[in-house]
Amino acid sequence: MKMRLLLRGFTGGVRILQSETYLLARVGTNLKCCQFLPKKPTLCRTLYLSSVRLKKGKALEDENIVDLSENSVDFIRNFSIIAHIDHGKSTLADRLLEFTGVIPESAKNAQVLDKLQVERERGITVKAQTATLFHMYKDQEYMLNLIDTPGHVDFHYEVSRSLSATQGVILLVDATQGVQAQTVANFYLAFEANLAIIPVLNKIDLKTSKTEQVIEELNTMFDIEPEEVLQISAKLGIGIDKLLEAVIQKIPPPPCDVEKPFKALLFDSWFDKYQGAVANIAVKDGSLKKGDEIVSAYTQKRHPVMELGFMHPLPTKTNALYAGQVGYIVANMRNTKEALIGDTLYKVKSPVEPFPGFRAPKPMVFAGVFPADQGEYFNLKVAIERLILNDSSIELNVDSSDVLGQGWRLGFLGILHMEVFNQRLEQEYDANIIITSPSVPYRVKIFGEKNIKMYGTDEIMVLNPSKLPNPAIISEVLEPMVQGTVITPSEYRKDITTLCQDKRGHLEEEIHIGEDRILMKFILPLNEIVLDFFDKLKAISSGYASFDYEDHGYQQSQVTKVTFNLNDHEVEELSMLVHTSKAVQEAKEMCVKLRDNVPRQLFLIAVQARIGGQVVARENIKPMKKDVTAKCYGGDITRRKKLLKNQAEKLKKMRKIGKITVPKETFINILKR
Known part of the structure; x- marks a missing residue:
């Protein structure tokens, strides 16, 4: 088959080599395999074999396996893009993939890394995705590992674990909207993790952009100097070259040692019906090859490594992963409960100290899910079990009702997490379901030896209101609290304060941003914001206010x-x-x-x-x-x-x-x- 070679990102010294199977481009002594497209669109396929290094006259044993052994740690950059919703994170990821030659330039490229239908419809990222890019800078090839993380607070723990696999972030801000609530939350998440932060202003091509005003906001909020802010248009591709240059110059290589025992952070996983749980890992030290046996620090289970690779952005096999690199492993894990986010992996005979900060996911919102027709019970059961295979953070309990019949009570990380799960049930499995009003978990302390013996503990977690113990034996009730951040035009300050006070919240901090915007921090009960708080906030602020929240522990309450x-x-x-x-x-x-x-x-x-x-x-x-x-x-x-x-x-x-x-x-x- 005759193939048309597309060369992108190569500067000078390019020779075309032809083999029986592929056309290859050689730059200096490095053999690069680019993208090949047949002339007939119906036969179109893209081969991803970037950074293949071959000795002269030596052929690959397996044409689908890429060797990463010669990628020095000094030329690896692991980074993420963090931004508020609709500030252009996915669009920027598309331009980075195009500019580095991973995907061909096309007007059809939109949210390439957002693979779920719900992600495309809502314009949000639900599952973390990775993409390995190769970029030539000053005659040196760099491996750039982009880890695309969820931005919403419901996935705060997943974001923190994903960021711990990086050494820097691109802080993306919309030039038309300015700093928003999630911008603040994401900045401090990266700042507290001591990551290099590259401030970037997006959508500068729009007539409504307020470039100077937003740069001033960044300086006021985060002490970012105006000259440090890069200005780009992810839609038009303006400034992408300077952004890649900044990533290489400002983000340090990963601190690691290939000579130490293998140690890796598991920062995401998904379920494949043929391979089981597939884990995304960032290799801290050492190396891992096919056939090695690894151990989970949390479950202590052993797993043989069946396959290794990296995302380009499609899965691309490799013979081994080395210190500083980001990739995926298939290791005979049956489900995502065996591949928990934040876990540490090491080899059987070389135990290591686990990464700090690991915790099992903790659901904060519970709702009953029932089939609209009890005849669909088993079909809905299969659908829920399959979705849970891809999301280890969901808690599943069997529930029943005299009116609604058999069903389940599911625990979610937050309201958005619940909405996304239910939307996926309807879209991917055509499920017709009844969802009860969400509730939050209360911690109830009881007294009396007989009562404590009956319940097995003196503190009960109440997930369903109907399961609350007799008030006569309750000594204290604790309810979950959140710290909410609201950014709004100053004219809506009074109405928003009244709304939060009606929801039993109190103002903790107030900061003026620029001339006409204000940031307010409230302490609120989680139970008060799970239903209609966001809708009311948008209504009284004419849609201009943004809201974000984070866990603030439990507080005694009169319930x-x-x-x-x-x-x-x-x-x-x-x-x-x-x-x-x-x-x-x-x-x-x-x-x-x-x-x-x-x-x-x-x-x-x-x-x-x-x-x-x-x-x-x-x-x-x-x-x-x-x-x-x-x-x-x-x-x-x-x-x-x-x-x-x-x-x-x-x-x-x-x-x-x-x-x-x-x-x-x-x-x-x-x-x-």
């Missing part, structure tokens, strides 16, 4: 359990845990919802909200009355009274023995977010 009865029959699915100051208000609002959604019967239905044994709110659902006197055309009044009396007695009896069947549609309207 009350509110239960709901329909004609003295308790409906457990409606139970809720709310702060004492809001219990009556929430109870009244829910009673009104029930009154408007529960179908009317032939008898009166009493909707009651109770705290303990006391009724704090009530609504009546009026009965559908039959006109039993319709056939009384005049006549004796006693006949009319007798008919009405009989009807009243029958309705009274019916109300005592009548069973209220609440349809699923009612629960969907009441429980859904």
Whole structure:
């Protein structure tokens, strides 16, 4: 097959070599294999064999395996791009891939590293992706490992572990929007990790860009000097060459030693149905080759290395990974529970000290997931199990409901994490599901030897409001708190402060950014922001405010359990845990919802909200009355009274023995977010 050779990034001294299979380009003494495209588009395929080094006259034993042994640590740069949502991170990644020749230049290149449909639709990164780039600078080839991390606070731990695999970051800021809440959070995450930070201003080609103002904001917020800020347009490719030069010059090579025992950080994993869990690793010291046996510092399980490679951006096999390099391994791990983010890997006979900071993922938001049709239970079960194989941070518990049937209670890292998971269920598996209103985990301390013995501990984690112990044995309730960061135009300061105070928050810090913007930090209960806080914030600020939050531990709180009865029959699915100051208000609002959604019967239905044994709110659902006197055309009044009396007695009896069947549609309207 005749192939057309595309040369990109090579300067001078290029000779074309032809073999039976490939056309190769030689620059000096290094053999480079570029991208080859057949003339017929239908036969188009791209070969990724960058940085193949061959001795003269020696052929590759396996044409698909790339040798990385001669890539010196001094010429390796590991970096990440951090930015607020919609500031152009994925677009910049596309331009970097094009400029270094990894992918051909094309108008169709959009979010190449964002592979999930939900990532493309929402414009966010959910799963960390890596791409190894090779770039010539001053007649020297550099290996640039781009680790594309999630930006949202829900994935804070994953981001911190991914950043620990790098030595520097590109801090990307939109020239039209300026510094936003996640910009601040990401900057301090990188700053606290002692990473080199390259400030970059994107979208300078737009007419609405406020270049000078945003540069001043960066100086005010982060003490970044104006001359340090690079100005680019990721969409048009302006300034990409200078950015790559800055990456090479300002980001140091990874501190490592190839002579030490093998030690690697596992910073991400995904599930492949043929290979099991595939782990992304950053090699700290030593080297790893196919056939070696490794050990997980957390699980202490042994795994034989079946395959090694790096992402270019498609998986590209290699014979070994060396100190300072980033790649993937296939090591007979059955699921992502055996490939936890932040774990340390080492060889069986050479134990090492694990990397500090590892912890198992901790879900912070819980919601019930039920099939809309119980006939789809097993299909939904398979779908959930497959998605969980790709996400070890989700906690799965079996749940059941008298109304909704069999289902699950799932724990997520945050609201966005929950929304993304549910969206993937619907898009990838066509699942028709009912999602209950999300709740947060409360830590409940109990007293009494018998009670502690019954529960097995003196502190219980309550994930479902209906499982709260008897208030008589509770000594203390702790609720999760967050530190929220709001950046907004100054004119909305008063309304936003009022909103946060209504949500039981208090202002901790306030900083003016430029002339007309302000940064405010609030301490808020997580339970108050899981539902409608973000929507209300956007509404009162006309969409200009940005919000980000991080975990702030647990705090003692006065929490009350509110239960709901329909004609003295308790409906457990409606139970809720709310702060004492809001219990009556929430109870009244829910009673009104029930009154408007529960179908009317032939008898009166009493909707009651109770705290303990006391009724704090009530609504009546009026009965559908039959006109039993319709056939009384005049006549004796006693006949009319007798008919009405009989009807009243029958309705009274019916109300005592009548069973209220609440349809699923009612629960969907009441429980859904």
